[in-house]
Amino acid sequence: MQIAPFDVELFFAVYEFATPHVLCASDCESMTVTDLLELAGMTMADLGTQWLGYTESQGHPDLRGLVAAQIGGAVTAQDVVVLATPEEGIYLTMRTLLEPGDHVVVLTPAYNSLLNVAEHVSGNVSRWEIEATAVSFQLDLNKLANLLTDETKLLIVNFPHNPTGLLPTPEEFAQIVALAQQHDVWLFCDEMYRGLELDGRSPLPSAITQYEKSIVLSGLSKTQGLPGLRSGWLLVRDESLRAALINWKHYTSICPPTPSEFLAMAALRAHDKLVARNVAIITQNLQAADAFFARWPQLFTWRRPSAGSVALVETAVPSTTTYCIQLAEEAGVLFLPGPYIGYHDTFMRWGFGRKNFADNLAHYEAYLQKKIGD
Ligand SMILES: Cc1ncc(COP(=O)(O)O)c(C=O)c1O
Missing domain, CATH: 3.90.1150.10 (Aspartate Aminotransferase, domain 1)
Incomplete structure (x- = not known):
């Protein structure tokens, strides 16, 4: 296909x-691996003791605990699903949530898979286009309000945004969440670049702390500069959705690689x-x-x-x-x-x-x- x-x-x-x-x-x-371990107060010998057997499908409990602690709020290790790659989280979510014909709204332009996998699975995607003004990129929330209906299944956004560098104001972000809530829509929020807020701006609250029906993608490729680890995770509070995602994951990677999980824990300690x-x-x-x-x-x-x-x-x-x-x-x-x-x-x-x-x-x-x- x-x-x-x-x-x-x-x-x-x-x-x-x-x-x-x-x-x-x-x-x-x-x-380098050596530099990362040193930053985390660990050594290559620590890496060398790692056992290369199968790992837990949902991810190492300690890693999930570190991820949850970093987000704070009511998020717990149970809400975290560790992936084999951040990219996998996009595929798993679209496969798990969408049926052919389901209406999806995607913030565009978008990192290709955020748009293409949704389009491939549902075939019914509306684009919420970012506007270029003379000096900046802007969101038009009226446009989003017009695109979302009670039939919409999923809204896909990405903040901080690749490729424009757009970060909504906290008020704009709250309105996006409120619109998703109003129409009972799942919200997929790609937070791969969270932490890189510039010129004294504060990070937005993670969507997972704002809305029960959100799915957050995060990982270590961008903000932390460790794309070779291929380390990422989804945050999902809904238990049945989480179970369905993990079921799909058994068809892609089954469980995360041991060295990546170990080094991801080092990266979170040196975050x-x-x-x-x-x-x-x-x-x-x-x-x-x-x-x-x-x-x-x-x-x-x-x-x-x-x-x-x-x-x-x-x-x-x-x-x-x-x-x-x-x-x-x-x-x-x-x-x-x-x-x-x-x-x-x-x-x-x-x-x-x-x-x-x-x-x-x-x-x-x-x-x-x-x-x-x-
Ligand atoms: C917005 C966004 N989401 C997800 C990904 C996927 O990350 P990775 O390549 O580490 O799997 C990227 C990578 O460029 C990205 O820009």
């Missing part, structure tokens, strides 16, 4: 490891240090980006992100698809063209989470200057 192409991943499969100056990664700076480090990297890189965009006002419209590690930058070229491919091949510089993440061909996604951002940006700027000279 066919499913729509996973454009982001297909693009990265070709270019990510073949292009030296990546400026569009969504993950933050990573580290505050990891997040502070990555917010500092993004903050510094955004300052370099501000200065860069001020030097090239004719080429870019800069809508600064409020949170997360990415932004969509409008670019004065006829097609960012053509431009990005040319740039990768001629200059070894990589951006993600807007259409590969469901947006217009005059935008490209930038990523600010990596330490080599300023060097790569200097490389890109040298290319731009040379082009002007040519």
